Amino acid sequence: MSDSFSNQLSDQIKQAATEKRTLQITGNKTKVPQVSGIEEISLSENSGIVAYEPSELVITVKSGTKLTDLKAALAEHNQMLGFEPPDYGGSTIGGTYACALTGPSRPFRGVLRDFVLGTKMIDGRGQQLTFGGQMIKNVAGYDVSRMMAGSKGSMAVITELSLKVIPLVEEVTYCKEMPEDEAIVLMNKMAGTTLPLSGCAYYNGLFYYRVFGEHAEQDAMQCDNDIWLTLNPFQPKLEAGQKLWRVDTEGPAPSIPNTIAVGMCGQRRWVISDEAPAPYSTLWQSYFAPRHNDPDAISKIKAGLKQVFDPYNVFKPL
Amino acid sequence: MSVIQELIQTLPSGSVIADTEQCAPYECDGLSAYRQKPLAVVLPNNVEEVQTALQICKKHKTPVITRGSGTGLAGGALPLSEGIVLGLSKMNRILHIDPLARTAVLQPGVRNISVTQAVEPYGLYYAPDPSSQVACSIGGNVAENSGGVHCLKYGLTVHNVLSITVVNMEGDILVLDEKDDGIDLLALLNGSEGLLGVIVEVKVKLLPKPDTAQLVMAGFDSVSACADAVTSVLERGIIPAGLEMMDKFSIKAAEEYAQVGYPLDAEALLLCEVDGSFDQVKVDTQRIAKILERSGATTIKVSQNEAERIALWQGRKNAFPAVGRFSPDYYCMDGTIPRKRLAFVLEQIEKLSQKYQLEVANVFHAGDGNLHPLILYDANKPGELEQTEKFGAEILKLCLDVGGTITGEHGVGVEKLDSMCHQFATPELEIFHAIKAVFDDTELMNPGKAVPTLHRCAEVGQMHVHNNQLPFPELERF
Numbered sequence: 043m044s045d046s047f048s049n050q051l052s053d054q055i056k057q058a059a060t061e062k063r064t065l066q067i068t069g070n071k072t073k074v075p076q077v078s079g080i081e082e083i084s085l086s087e088n089s090g091i092v093a094y095e096p097s098e099l100v101i102t103v104k105s106g107t108k109l110t111d112l113k114a115a116l117a118e119h120n121q122m123l124g125f126e127p128p129d130y131g132g133s134t135i136g137g138t139y140a141c142a143l144t145g146p147s148r149p150f151r152g153v154l155r156d157f158v159l160g161t162k163m164i165d166g167r168g169q170q171l172t173f174g175g176q177m178i179k180n181v182a183g184y185d186v187s188r189m190m191a192g193s194k195g196s197m198a199v200i201t202e203l204s205l206k207v208i209p210l211v212e213e214v215t216y217c218k219e220m221p222e223d224e225a226i227v228l229m230n231k232m233a234g235t236t237l238p239l240s241g242c243a244y245y246n247g248l249f250y251y252r253v254f255g256e257h258a259e260q261d262a263m264q265c266d267n268d269i270w271l272t273l274n275p276f277q278p279k280l281e282a283g284q285k286l287w288r289v290d291t292e293g294p295a296p297s298i299p300n301t302i303a304v305g306m307c308g309q310r311r312w313v314i315s316d317e318a319p320a321p322y323s324t325l326w327q328s329y330f331a332p333r334h335n336d337p338d339a340i341s342k343i344k345a346g347l348k349q350v351f352d353p354y355n356v357f358k359p360l
Numbered sequence: 361m362s363v364i365q366e367l368i369q370t371l372p373s374g375s376v377i378a379d380t381e382q383c384a385p386y387e388c389d390g391l392s393a394y395r396q397k398p399l400a401v402v403l404p405n406n407v408e409e410v411q412t413a414l415q416i417c418k419k420h421k422t423p424v425i426t427r428g429s430g431t432g433l434a435g436g437a438l439p440l441s442e443g444i445v446l447g448l449s450k451m452n453r454i455l456h457i458d459p460l461a462r463t464a465v466l467q468p469g470v471r472n473i474s475v476t477q478a479v480e481p482y483g484l485y486y487a488p489d490p491s492s493q494v495a496c497s498i499g500g501n502v503a504e505n506s507g508g509v510h511c512l513k514y515g516l517t518v519h520n521v522l523s524i525t526v527v528n529m530e531g532d533i534l535v536l537d538e539k540d541d542g543i544d545l546l547a548l549l550n551g552s553e554g555l556l557g558v559i560v561e562v563k564v565k566l567l568p569k570p571d572t573a574q575l576v577m578a579g580f581d582s583v584s585a586c587a588d589a590v591t592s593v594l595e596r597g598i599i600p601a602g603l604e605m606m607d608k609f610s611i612k613a614a615e616e617y618a619q620v621g622y623p624l625d626a627e628a629l630l631l632c633e634v635d636g637s638f639d640q641v642k643v644d645t646q647r648i649a650k651i652l653e654r655s656g657a658t659t660i661k662v663s664q665n666e667a668e669r670i671a672l673w674q675g676r677k678n679a680f681p682a683v684g685r686f687s688p689d690y691y692c693m694d695g696t697i698p699r700k701r702l703a704f705v706l707e708q709i710e711k712l713s714q715k716y717q718l719e720v721a722n723v724f725h726a727g728d729g730n731l732h733p734l735i736l737y738d739a740n741k742p743g744e745l746e747q748t749e750k751f752g753a754e755i756l757k758l759c760l761d762v763g764g765t766i767t768g769e770h771g772v773g774v775e776k777l778d779s780m781c782h783q784f785a786t787p788e789l790e791i792f793h794a795i796k797a798v799f800d801d802t803e804l805m806n807p808g809k810a811v812p813t814l815h816r817c818a819e820v821g822q823m824h825v826h827n828n829q830l831p832f833p834e835l836e837r838f
Contacts, residue, residue, distance in 0.1 A: 097595045098700065098729075119595075121597075169787045171787055171788055176763060177697075177765050178727075178728040178729065179696050179725070179765075179768035179769055180765040181504065181770070182765050182766050182780060182783050183788070184548055184792055184795055185548055186548070189543055189544050190543065191543075191547070192541065192542050192543055193543045194542070208599065209599060211597075227460070230462075231460065233462065234460070234482070235568055236571050236636060238636065238637065255637075255640050257640075292463075293461050322537075324541060337535075340534055340536075340545070343545065344543060346797075350791060350794040360543075
């Protein structure tokens with residue numbers, strides 16, 4: 043993949059490694075504020091569609107491509123991204139991948155990395171690497187392309203991604219008033235039926251669910267599809283000092299006190315709390331900061347993998 | 361004390377097989393052309409015994425080859441003479457089913473099909489269905505990231521696993537969960553072929569059982585017309601649950617074997633199945649039949665009931681044994697290609713078939729581009745196995761040349777080590793070895809499998825095709 047942009051990045055990384063400097067990888071900076079005083083590797087200009095074969099259900103894009111552009115290109119061929127990424131206003135596909143962000147369709151269609159088929163990247167030595175490919179089925183070599191989803195700029199610079207895409211479907215949203223705990227049970231019961239669901243949530247006293255394709259008449263009010271944009275990305279107004287937690291849990295897990303929204307068929311809860319309300323809680327305000335809450339054996343492995351890809355610590359810490 | 365003595369002394373009786381004769385059933389997996397008796401076989405009853413066995417092996421620097429049901433087709437579970445086989449068949453309990461959350465927690469030795477059987481009363485099933493599903497184990501499925509005929513719609517194993525518990529060579533227990541933050545170790549372990557850890561528990565996603573399924577069978581007078589028809593179906597936004605193609609040889613073999621009414625005059629046969637709610641299936645079936653008709657199908661048959669649907673599948677499901685009747689042995693390949701190159705690839709395979717004087721039948725998971733050429737040979741004829749392997753390697757190279765991959769679902773094992781040298785360049789292979797070292801710095805877990813040494817690739821020394829960029833793209837290769 044030696045295009046001039048990648049070659050330039052390789053040189054920049056090699057230079058930084060030699061001089062023991064660190065670099066911060068950025069896209070359109072819609073999620074992570076830039077840290078001042080640290081040299082930037084900007085991918086916002088690295089945008090555009092490299093290859094797109096609608097009938098192969100695969101698109102290959104440069105990492106700085108805006109989600110809006112990517113979605114528009116797919117919509118022209120009646121296709122879409124299966125993982126419904128949140129758009130913070132100009133967000134790129136690379137940044138979305140680096141943060142492993144998936145939207146409301148997750149319980150029904152899968153998480154972002156499920157749709158990743160291949161990546162091109164530049165590691166902390168400045169090596170240009172290719173993993174995976176454009177095939178839906180491919181088990182040659184370790185699945186580095188999927189592993190890197192969620193690496194948040196700590197391992198390598200992602201320059202190109204190949205993604206599986208799915209047919210665009212028309213979706214209808216229904217809603218019903220009910221208590222939260224009842225809604226959580228009901229949404230999970232519904233997900234166990236053949237009703238073609240693509241979203242289940244609970245917000246402000248209403249149970250929302252989204253259906254696509256042929257389905258029977260529903261005993262619920264039809265409402266606006268915009269609710270899914272309110273929840274994805276979920277950006278509630280918080281009072282000073284309030285801590286917002288993203289909690290990932292079992293779909294039918296009981297209600298958590300101070301929950302302000304339930305998404306992903308109960309698998310995601312947004313909770314205001316001073317302390318972590320449950321296992322797999324993430325303090326949302328510092329989602330992008332380095333963290334050290336893994337068990338020791340896993341921390342050791344992650345640190346080891348960081349060394350494999352970024353031995354000179356050019357990129358940000360894990 | 362030797363490693364065998366220590367294993368026998370430490371583990372409960374019946375957990376260690378050291379007798380050469382009793383080790384015989386473990387000398388190969390589904391790739392039976394390769395055989396090797398192990399030093400011993402250890403059959404742990406629980407996670408603690410797995411930890412103990414690994415610690416003892418580590419102390420004695422004894423390699424460990426983890427094995428599920430031994431149905432793998434790439435020699436991933438081939439023993440080493442100086443290593444033990446760690447068979448997980450006794451750890452075969454379904455630990456927990458949560459019908460409301462639609463999940464099941466399984467020990468690694470649980471057979472794939474028994475998951476679906478156990479959750480059927482709740483109207484649920486486990487989607488990945490490798491053809492060996494009656495025998496293969498869920499732990500092996502994760503290790504190989506197994507596929508099946510329904511991958512296009514329902515994904516591979518990696519898409520259907522929520523969490524796994526792994527024991528590493530130190531005996532440490534690692535829980536890797538989809539909910540974990542940061543780099544995705546769960547995804548990395550899927551398809552890692554027993555090189556990174558021993559999978560001792562798996563939590564899978566269960567799906568609601570579709571209300572119904574319907575199959576459309578269509579014959580075509582050319583492979584390219586059939587491939588184009590597949591493209592048309594997908595372009596129109598239908599994702600069939602199953603989308604299988606067979607070439608003339610396979611049609612003939614399957615029909616003679618199963619007598620299901622496949623059109624013998626067709627050059628290519630398409631089996632297209634949709635599933636879901638009654639309403640959706642009805643609409644989709646009608647649309648598909650129309651699309652196939654417009655794509656020039658010479659015959660079309662739509663299953664009218666469940667018995668008919670199952671009958672029509674019988675031919676395809678028995679394609680391997682049906683083809684096998686024509687020859688003492690056959691060798692199944694597993695390359696994956698962009699669908700639009702199918703007609704070209706089949707033409708080239710035919711040319712190779714003539715070059716090697718070996719017959720080949722093609723069955724194809726058309727939806728996801730996964731090609732299974734079956735090369736017919738006779739292992740008793742001197743040199744024919746070697747010729748078959750060369751033929752197979754050329755097919756895999758061809759898959760790479762058109763932008764595909766050397767293995768869609770069977771894995772690399774020992775079988776495709778040389779082909780890996782073509783698919784990956786040195787820096788990527790070095791990274792793979794370094795990843796292995798992070799998990800297993802002693803190189804004791806299934807050593808020598810899945811990733812070739814750089815030395816081996818240097819010896820293979822054949823043209824390196826990377827990213828479909830041939831060194832001399834202007835030259836015609838065939």
